[in-house]
Amino acid sequence: MPKITLLFFVNYFYIRETGTVEGAEVYEPFSSYSCLGFEYKNIIKIKSILNAVDTNINQKLIKKQYQNPSHLNTRRNLQERFSTNRYGWWRWIFDHFNFPPNCKILELGSGLGLLWLENEKRIPKSWDITLTDFSTPMLDKTKQDLSKIKHNFKFKIVDIQDIPYSDEEFDAVIANHMLYLVPDIEKAIAEAARVTKPGGIIIASTNGSSYMKELEDLLEKSNLPVHRGYNKYTFSLDNGKAFLVKYFSKVEVFRYEDALLVTEAEPLVAHILSTNEGLNEKQIKEVNSYFKQYFVEHQKLLITKDIGLFIAQK
Numbered sequence: 001m002p003k004i005t006l007l008f009f010v011n012y013f014y015i016r017e018t019g020t021v022e023g024a025e026v027y028e029p030f031s032s033y034s035c036l037g038f039e040y041k042n043i044i045k046i047k048s049i050l051n052a053v054d055t056n057i058n059q060k061l062i063k064k065q066y067q068n069p070s071h072l073n074t075r076r077n078l079q080e081r082f083s084t085n086r087y088g089w090w091r092w093i094f095d096h097f098n099f100p101p102n103c104k105i106l107e108l109g110s111g112l113g114l115l116w117l118e119n120e121k122r123i124p125k126s127w128d129i130t131l132t133d134f135s136t137p138m139l140d141k142t143k144q145d146l147s148k149i150k151h152n153f154k155f156k157i158v159d160i161q162d163i164p165y166s167d168e169e170f171d172a173v174i175a176n177h178m179l180y181l182v183p184d185i186e187k188a189i190a191e192a193a194r195v196t197k198p199g200g201i202i203i204a205s206t207n208g209s210s211y212m213k214e215l216e217d218l219l220e221k222s223n224l225p226v227h228r229g230y231n232k233y234t235f236s237l238d239n240g241k242a243f244l245v246k247y248f249s250k251v252e253v254f255r256y257e258d259a260l261l262v263t264e265a266e267p268l269v270a271h272i273l274s275t276n277e278g279l280n281e282k283q284i285k286e287v288n289s290y291f292k293q294y295f296v297e298h299q300k301l302l303i304t305k306d307i308g309l310f311i312a313q314k
């Protein structure tokens with residue numbers, strides 16, 4: 001019987017989604033692939049190579065975004081100025097830390113170290129706290145900022161997908177607003193669980209699927225040259241439990257009631273531009289005038305936050 005060779009034509013779009021940064025989709029030019037006359041198994045092989053390339057691009061783009069701590073500061077500025085719940089996110093998170101004395105704590109993706117900076121007076125002296133991040137500039141900045149606090153913090157460059165600590169080393173592992181950035185989320189959670197002691201806990205904050213939905217709706221209606229997808233998360237308040245229950249016995253979710261009542265264009269535009277590096281002057285002008293005009297016409301924009309955290313016990 002003659003061997004049947006199937007003809008395939010795989011067309012990859014020139015511009016394709018390659019990941020998310022702060023929930024916003026990231027697009028990057030990607031070459032076009034076509035392959036004619038390959039047997040099916042070859043196509044599968046090509047697909048898996050492309051997936052691996054995708055994962056690397058994701059990681060590279062996310063690393064690039066977090067090389068510059070000022071982006072995170074810009075987004076923090078919007079949250080601090082316009083959040084309607086004045087209790088305070090960092091204070092609320094710390095309220096959930098029911099840790100014993102001499103507790104050994106590992107924070108993954110610690111960013112600007114705000115959890116500790118904003119709760120300075122509440123940190124027990126006996127806690128052994130290690131802050132980690134995969135971005136060297138971010139960790140350097142945090143180290144410098146935390147030097148103001150009298151506590152023996154430890155610092156280490158760590159990628160959550162490959163944690164350089166022994167099994168069951170920590171009583172508590174914290175991974176706030178970072179799991180949705182990780183290409184291999186299963187590996188990340190397995191690693192976090194591995195270094196957690198039996199009976200220990202993981203605290204992981206994230207956003208829900210309604211996060212910034214009003215901003216998303218506005219961007220959707222506009223023709224602005226910026227990323228969409230502020231509320232598409234691989235690890236969200238809505239889907240995160242399914243990942244955690246594989247490694248942790250008791251998983252609870254807590255939501256923090258809050259919204260942003262934005263009354264000025266400039267901080268909102270700065271927030272949007274912080275996840276849209278590489279726009280040219282004309283495009284930046286376009287984004288600016290769109291939001292300036294919006295606030296002239298409407299004066300304010302109420303944006304849903306939909307944030308919270310998981311506490312899971314091993």
Ligand SMILES: C[S@@+](CC[C@H](N)C(=O)[O-])C[C@H]1O[C@@H](n2cnc3c(N)ncnc32)[C@H](O)[C@@H]1O
Nearest residue numbers: 066109110111133134135159160176177178181
């Ligand atoms: C959105 S920020 C959150 C920072 C901080 N946890 C907070 O809640 O403000 C995400 C942080 O995770 C870090 N990050 C992203 N992917 C990571 C990975 N695979 N391993 C370790 N850190 C990562 C980034 O460098 C950044 O500092």
